[in-house]
Amino acid sequence: xxxALDIEARDVEELFINIDPIQAGGRLTPDAMKSAIAYGxxxxxxxxxxxxxxxxxxxxxxxxxxxxxxxxxxxMDEVRVVPGARRGFQAIASTxxxxxxxxxxxxxxxxxxxxxxxxxxxxxxxxxxxxxxHITPDAAAAKIExxxxxxxxxxxxxxxxxxxxxxxxxxxAKGIARVAHQYDIPVLLNGAYxxxxxxxxxxxxxxxxxxxxxxxxxxxxxxxGLVATTSEHAxxxxxxxxxxxxxxGRMFGIKEVEMMGCTxxxxxxxxxxxxxxxxxxxxxxxxxxxxxxxxxxxxxxxIEGTRVLSDYPRRHTLTRIDTxxxxxxxxxxxxxxxxxxxxxxxxRGIVGVIPGSTxxxxxxxxxxxxxxxxxxxxxxxxxxxxxxxPVG
Amino acid sequence: xxxALDIEARDVEELFINIDPIQAGGRLTPDAMKSAIAYGxxxxxxxxxxxxxxxxxxxxxxxxxxxxxxxxxxxMDEVRVVPGARRGFQAIASTxxxxxxxxxxxxxxxxxxxxxxxxxxxxxxxxxxxxxxHITPDAAAAKIExxxxxxxxxxxxxxxxxxxxxxxxxxxAKGIARVAHQYDIPVLLNGAYxxxxxxxxxxxxxxxxxxxxxxxxxxxxxxxGLVATTSEHAxxxxxxxxxxxxxxGRMFGIKEVEMMGCTxxxxxxxxxxxxxxxxxxxxxxxxxxxxxxxxxxxxxxxIEGTRVLSDYPRRHTLTRIDTxxxxxxxxxxxxxxxxxxxxxxxxRGIVGVIPGSTxxxxxxxxxxxxxxxxxxxxxxxxxxxxxxxPVG
Numbered sequence: 001x002x003x004a005l006d007i008e009a010r011d012v013e014e015l016f017i018n019i020d021p022i023q024a025g026g027r028l029t030p031d032a033m034k035s036a037i038a039y040g041x042x043x044x045x046x047x048x049x050x051x052x053x054x055x056x057x058x059x060x061x062x063x064x065x066x067x068x069x070x071x072x073x074x075x076m077d078e079v080r081v082v083p084g085a086r087r088g089f090q091a092i093a094s095t096x097x098x099x100x101x102x103x104x105x106x107x108x109x110x111x112x113x114x115x116x117x118x119x120x121x122x123x124x125x126x127x128x129x130x131x132x133x134h135i136t137p138d139a140a141a142a143k144i145e146x147x148x149x150x151x152x153x154x155x156x157x158x159x160x161x162x163x164x165x166x167x168x169x170x171x172x173a174k175g176i177a178r179v180a181h182q183y184d185i186p187v188l189l190n191g192a193y194x195x196x197x198x199x200x201x202x203x204x205x206x207x208x209x210x211x212x213x214x215x216x217x218x219x220x221x222x223x224x225g226l227v228a229t230t231s232e233h234a235x236x237x238x239x240x241x242x243x244x245x246x247x248x249g250r251m252f253g254i255k256e257v258e259m260m261g262c263t264x265x266x267x268x269x270x271x272x273x274x275x276x277x278x279x280x281x282x283x284x285x286x287x288x289x290x291x292x293x294x295x296x297x298x299x300x301x302x303i304e305g306t307r308v309l310s311d312y313p314r315r316h317t318l319t320r321i322d323t324x325x326x327x328x329x330x331x332x333x334x335x336x337x338x339x340x341x342x343x344x345x346x347x348r349g350i351v352g353v354i355p356g357s358t359x360x361x362x363x364x365x366x367x368x369x370x371x372x373x374x375x376x377x378x379x380x381x382x383x384x385x386x387x388x389x390p391v392g
Numbered sequence: 393x394x395x396a397l398d399i400e401a402r403d404v405e406e407l408f409i410n411i412d413p414i415q416a417g418g419r420l421t422p423d424a425m426k427s428a429i430a431y432g433x434x435x436x437x438x439x440x441x442x443x444x445x446x447x448x449x450x451x452x453x454x455x456x457x458x459x460x461x462x463x464x465x466x467x468m469d470e471v472r473v474v475p476g477a478r479r480g481f482q483a484i485a486s487t488x489x490x491x492x493x494x495x496x497x498x499x500x501x502x503x504x505x506x507x508x509x510x511x512x513x514x515x516x517x518x519x520x521x522x523x524x525x526h527i528t529p530d531a532a533a534a535k536i537e538x539x540x541x542x543x544x545x546x547x548x549x550x551x552x553x554x555x556x557x558x559x560x561x562x563x564x565a566k567g568i569a570r571v572a573h574q575y576d577i578p579v580l581l582n583g584a585y586x587x588x589x590x591x592x593x594x595x596x597x598x599x600x601x602x603x604x605x606x607x608x609x610x611x612x613x614x615x616x617g618l619v620a621t622t623s624e625h626a627x628x629x630x631x632x633x634x635x636x637x638x639x640x641g642r643m644f645g646i647k648e649v650e651m652m653g654c655t656x657x658x659x660x661x662x663x664x665x666x667x668x669x670x671x672x673x674x675x676x677x678x679x680x681x682x683x684x685x686x687x688x689x690x691x692x693x694x695i696e697g698t699r700v701l702s703d704y705p706r707r708h709t710l711t712r713i714d715t716x717x718x719x720x721x722x723x724x725x726x727x728x729x730x731x732x733x734x735x736x737x738x739x740r741g742i743v744g745v746i747p748g749s750t751x752x753x754x755x756x757x758x759x760x761x762x763x764x765x766x767x768x769x770x771x772x773x774x775x776x777x778x779x780x781x782p783v784g
Contacts, residue, residue: 004423004666007453009430012439026434031396036432036659038401040425042418042607042614047404061399083475083615086652094511099491107637111644112653114635119486119649126639215434215658222434222658223475223615243506245499247518252503257511260478261504266607266614267428267659274396 012351017372020352021165021318024366025197025217028271032219035267035274042266052254055262055269056080066273073280074195074210076202076228080238080256081214081264081272084223085192088211089116089159091227091258092188095237096157097122102147103157106135106171108164110190122156133167133309135160137175144183158185160207162200163193167310168318168362170194177206186233192216193318195226197366199283208233214268219275224268292373293317293365299377304390305329309360317366328358330387341383348379404743409764412744413557413710416758417589417609420663424611427659427666434658444646447654447661448472458665465672466587466602468594468620472630472648473606473656473664476615477584480603481508481551483619483650484580487629488549489514494539495549498527498563500556502582514548525559525701527552529567536575550577552599554592555585559702560710560754562586569598578625584608585710587618589758591675600625606660611667616660684765685709685757691769696782697721701752709758720750722779733775740771 003009012018013027028036039045039061048060056067070079082088089112097103099121105113107129117124127135127143140158147155158180160173177187186208194200195212196219202210214224229237238259241252255261264272293314300306305325310316327341334340342355353361365373381391395401404410405419420428431437431453440452448459462471474480481504489495491513497505499521509516519527519535532550539547550572552565569579578600586592587604588611594602606616621629630651633644647653656664685706692698697717702708715733723730734747745753757765776783 003426003430004662005669007427007430007662007666009426010436010439010453011430012436013433020435020439022438023433023435028432033429033432034395034401035399036428037425038395038399038403040420040428040613040663041405041415042612042616043412043415044402044404046414047402047412061402083479084652087475087479090652107640111633111635111642111647114637114644115633115647115649115652118633118635119652124635124637126637128639220434221432221613222660223656224434241503241507241510243503243510243516245506245516245518247520248499250503252506255503255507257507260476260482260507260511264615268614270396270399271432274399277397 016346016349016351017368017376018352019350019363019365019376021362021364022216023352024317024364025193025219026215026222027219027367028221029219029275029278031274031278032221032271035270036221039266039270044266045269046265054254055265061270061273063269063273066276069276070226071228074200074202074228075204076210077231078234078238079226079228080259081269082225082227082259083264083268085190085211085213085216085225086112086116087223088225088227089113089188089190090119092209092211092237093117093120093122093157095258096186098156102151102153102155103159104140104143104147104155104185105159106161106164108133108135108161108166109159110161110165110192113159113190123151125150125155132311133169135171135176137172137179140176141179144180144185154183155185157188159188159190161190161193163316163318165193165318167320168193168316169311170315173207174205181206193316196279197283197289197317198286202228202230209237214272218272218279220272221268224264224272289317289366290314292368292370293319295373296365296377296380297321299380302381302391303384304392318362318364320360320362322360324359326384326389330389331358344383344386345379348375348382350376350379408738408741408743409760409768410744411742411755411757411768413754413756414608415744416709416756417585417611418607418614419611419759420613421611421667421670423666423670424613424663427662428613431658431662436658437661438657446646447657453662453665455661455665458668461668462618463620466592466594466620467596468602469623470626470630471618471620472651473661474617474619474651475656475660477582477603477605477608477617478504478508479615480617480619481505481580481582482511484601484603484629485509485512485514485549487650488578490548494543494545494547495551496532496535496539496547496577497551498553498556500525500527500553500558501551502553502557502584505551505582515543517542517547524703525561527563527568529564529571532568533571536572536577546575547577549580551580551582553582553585555708555710557585557710559712560585560708560756561703562707565599566597573598585708588671589675589681589709590678594620594622601629606664610664610671612664613659616656616664681709681758682706684760684762685711687765688757688769688772689713692772694773694783695776696784710754710756712752712754714752716751718776718781722781723750736775736778737771740767740774742768742771
């Protein structure tokens with residue numbers, strides 16, 4: 001079925017249980033879907049934009065209230081929406097980094113953090129992870145000292161992934177922020193895998209910036225995200241333009257430089273807003289999601305030769321699994337090679353594992369129902385048994 | 393009717409003729425609507441993202457083909473999609489401007505061009521317009537010389553609005569590009585009011601960059617847009633990351649720095665793609681749109697005391713009109729003051745004129761049917777007659 005001339009309609013979420021690691025937290029709520037239809041046009045939210053003409057001041061639809069609600073929910077002072085978490089990183093990096101300035105991130109940092117630093121002219125340095133794939137405050141302190149020696153000045157910014165995209169491990173953002181602040185380094189929390197699925201309290205963590213992703217974890221259309229900060233930093237990050245036309249004398253008032261003026265319009269902001277009441281509710285049920293994840297991981301671990309590379313017991317729904325000693329052994333002699341696993345999962349109504357992967361791969365159980373979790377756990381065991389892998 | 397908990401469904405486009413100046417070219421096509429539903433989830437287009445993992449390489453849905461088609465359509469060599477035209481300006485400004493570098497734009501430039509220059513650390517200078525509200529090649533040459541004297545170096549970049557947002561006048565981009573190139577200054581064409589509604593041939597105009605807006609003129613959801621360039625500039629603007637993890641040794645291959653890696657996903661890119669066949673067709677019928685605009689302007693001019701501030705005869709559908717000598721006289725003594733006009737228009741099923749405006753205001757007739765154009769033209773005359781303004 002086509003949804004446009006040469007575009008096949010997507011029906012993955014309707015027909016399958018989808019455990020794709022990046023898609024789980026971004027699936028739209030029915031309210032976001034309905035709102036996307038009503039506000040599909042780009043400037044649809046601008047019907048009642050009044051002076052001083054800025055997105056986050058619009059009252060109808062209640063965009064201004066949404067901004068206030070977001071700040072309160074994250075326990076931060078000011079929030080802006082942005083076209084994806086990466087544009088939040090960019091805004092902060094561009095504000096805090098001058099050419100050649102060092103900035104820290106971690107050995108588990110997402111590539112968009114590197115690019116934000118590079119785009120701002122900064123130089124990225126990685127805080128190493130420990131043997132358990134964790135970033136510790138001690139490692140952060142050591143790297144700050146090392147960078148200070150290398151660059152003859154302190155790093156201007158430190159990025160910490162609240163939950164990293166590789167292992168789905170939760171890192172000690174609070175401890176790292178405390179250390180960074182001893183060196184007066186502002187801290188950006190990358191909440192792409194936490195804001196919108198887990199409760200996040202910015203002040204409690206003691207970070208200076210919280211960046212979230214609408215399409216990764218807030219059930220919102222892409223590209224969407226948010227940057228939250230404290231009153232200490234808000235004026236600098238959200239500084240308004242000082243441009244003035246030398247001929248016309250024009251000035252542009254309250255448009256913010258790093259936001260490039262207005263940011264999200266239409267379906268992206270409305271989708272975030274429509275999903276927000278559901279998102280605010282769902283983060284309270286995080287433990288249930290983690291328990292679901294644990295059920296599936298335990299089923300996988302019951303298959304002989306399988307290891308979990310993420311923290312165990314699980315504390316997040318994104319998991320990195322090592323099936324080199326189980327499914328990959330089947331792949332060695334299967335006529336479909338590594339593709340047998342995704343094929344056999346698909347036969348059972350499951351998608352989202354990269355076709356061909358049987359060595360080290362990731363999956364995300366976020367948002368699945370209890371019944372779907374059971375089916376998923378059983379499917380892995382079932383496939384193992386079909387190929388004679390012992391299940392304990 | 394609500395589309396979500398606290399969001400009233402928007403029904404402006406269903407119930408009214410909308411002549412809002414910024415909304416006309418962005419209304420979604422039915423195909424974009426349907427595709428938005430099918431691809432509402434943010435990472436929906438990433439189901440079949442294969443190595444080397446970049447948005448513009450995805451073949452299913454046909455995103456790679458769309459990029460090639462866009463480049464051919466604009467007669468440029470390389471295209472990327474971006475979250476709105478302003479993010480295109482930002483990418484170019486960030487690439488070409490170092491701190492303190494002068495950049496030229498015009499007295500009719502959109503504020504986002506100023507902000508892009510400011511964000512990159514550059515200094516904006518305006519090319520003056522002439523008495524007819526046009527930017528001429530001569531004025532561009534004079535300003536280049538002036539800036540060169542002021543900054544002791546040539547401007548690093550020149551922005552020209554193909555069609556300006558204030559008057560809807562078409563400017564001599566070709567002549568200005570020719571002049572700028574005599575000084576080796578690259579030229580960015582802001583096509584927010586042309587790409588997607590008029591035919592634009594980048595090579596014929598001789599510009600180095602064409603920036604378009606999806607939600608302003610390509611019937612696509614927000615935020616969306618494009619940056620097109622020539623093979624001469626592509627490598628620099630679309631340079632790939634050189635970041636390397638100092639601890640992990642990680643590299644990020646073909647991710648482009650100014651694009652922040654992947655750009656549009658889900659509904660924004662799919663909406664652009666779904667509307668594209670219609671957009672490609674509709675630009676061929678630009679003369680009909682201009683004739684429609686002319687009909688409405690002529691009706692307004694038949695109202696005594698009314699002047700058109702844009703070029704006349706009209707060459708675009710966005711028009712700036714001066715009704716200080718007509719409707720504003722009514723406003724002086726009307727109990728609703730200036731609000732009478734928008735109220736009386738709304739009674740006739742017309743919205744999009746800023747409530748309260750009776751002095752100088754703008755409207756856009758793009759996309760209206762012949763019948764709607766007739767109704768709109770008659771409505772203005774009808775209102776004038778109702779208040780005893782002579783109609784000639």
